[in-house]
Amino acid sequence: MTRTDFMQGNTACAEGALAAGCRFFGGYPITPSTEVAEHMARKLPKAGGVFIQMEDEIASMASIIGASWAGKRSMTATSGPGFSLMMENIGYAVMTETPCVVVNIQRGGPSTGQPTMSGQGDMMQCRFGSHGDYSVIALAPASVQEMFDLTAKAFNLSDRFRTPAFLMADEIIGHMREKLVIPDTVPMQGRKPLQQGVLPFHPDEDLVPGFPQFGKGYGVHVTGLTHDERGYPCATSPALHEELVKRLVNKIESHRDEIADYDVVNPDAETVFISYGVPARSVQQVLHDQKNPDVGHLRLKLVWPFPDSALRIFKNAKTFLVPELNLGQIAREVQRHTKNEVVMLPKLGGALHSPAELTTVLEGYL
């Protein structure tokens, strides 16, 4: 039965994971994400799952990859410094096509930065942080409800595309308390198993291979080295390496429109806010106050792969205003995809853009 609750974003994230069938959590305490781990520690054992506090974030990331190969939906949660430590094993998950979910409750960086304050400074690290060329899937919740919904969705996307999926939240959404409607069931799209007789890294038409879970008799060899379709290391063939890396990228990039997830308000507007995560809340307030059909809003619930086709919905758009809690990481991505004027509205320090601040900027473009 659907139930209504009032809870913190981080707790809602953990509830979303549990509802999606996550049965393994490996993590390490770090502000402001720790409540995710604490809730999983309480709930997972009762749900027949495993919670383990690892010795660091490197080990946390390793443990969820291991558990994924053992057949479990698995997750970790962290913040900036821990996210940095996870990078090598995130690349391993990409290369070995291991489904897993990484939650980053972003805080102010670089380094230890502002542990208790909000930020969105890890958006490009999420996209490019591990070495080599690759693509990722990253969601950006803007409410406690979306902490639940998008966490559950991250598991489906991760399994569907056999790639790590990121929930790029932030301290404000993580610690905010709001109404949450917990549905009876959440949509589930599991991994497609590897068919007998098919090589373990031979992709189907959608470029994603079936998953050869450990313990099922596949006898699969999994390596972070460049490998052929048998999974065997073959690290010196230029053609094989290029083919593999391009497939890892294209299996995500060629499905941009399928993966895209966003809300559109006033598609005929000339001046359009583009937001993701918590700044969307201030933008929503501005639009509510203005009641002006000439002010639009594209709210991205998913940032990577960047849903560039969404920009073209705003056919009359002349200006895109992009408020974000960093120095313009996604605004630059918007610039890559449009000839319109892109106005960066960066904000550092942990506080959110106030609706009044945004209104002042907006009035300069109306």
Next chain:
Amino acid sequence: MTYQEWFREDRLPHIYCTGCGNGTVINCTLMAVDEMGWKKEDTAFISGIGCSSRAPGYIVTDSLHTTHGRALAFATGVKLGNPDLHVVVFTGDGDLAAIGGNHFIHACRRNIDLTVVCMNNQIYGMTGGQGSPTTPMGALSTTTPYGSAEPAFDLCELAMAAGANYVSRWTSYHVKELTRAVLTGMQTPGLSFIEALVQCPTNYGRRNKFKQVLDQVEFMRSHTVLIQKLKRMEEQGEKFPDPVIPVGEFVRRNRPALGVKV
């Protein structure tokens, strides 16, 4: 079934140098697996990076060749994700004691039900012979050109102090003893750590006065003394080889173990 059936034949020949001791350790481990009567589909081999860590690629079961130093953290996820799997970790001295040192002590502390076989060649073999945390003091390597100035780790003492249920050390000379030790490790719930000293003629031996492969094997034969015997010799003031390598079973106990299916 014989242990040969566990090899992934289409991956052979292997990458190991002529005279390398790693193959002996793989054989001993597979002989122990075979004696355990484990099924291939219920067994997983996991490793990090280095010469030792290529071993799972030559075995026919599910296998995970991971990142440098992290094999035990990956193995923790696999074992807790499916406790029905028998999980064996192959690692080396650089992988386990340098970059993976933290995971090593915590896996031992947790006493998670894994069998960990460390091929200790006292050198970074794959990258061309750099000093490792188990390179003996005074030994030559490309990064200790004037002799290693650092004391070496005793991996077995470390595993024992950190809480592993079973700890033993043998060498590639002691094939029967090593096989039996791995077997006992597999039979013991909790973390079992088996250190296998191996010769590395390419990158250790030729820099350290072991001109022939057998010179280093002979050194391991003549400089190893059973732990209990060594203790007795020390007590009675008897002469023993210098340097001496204590071998045998360091500990076998029954601390509570993680990942054991009740």
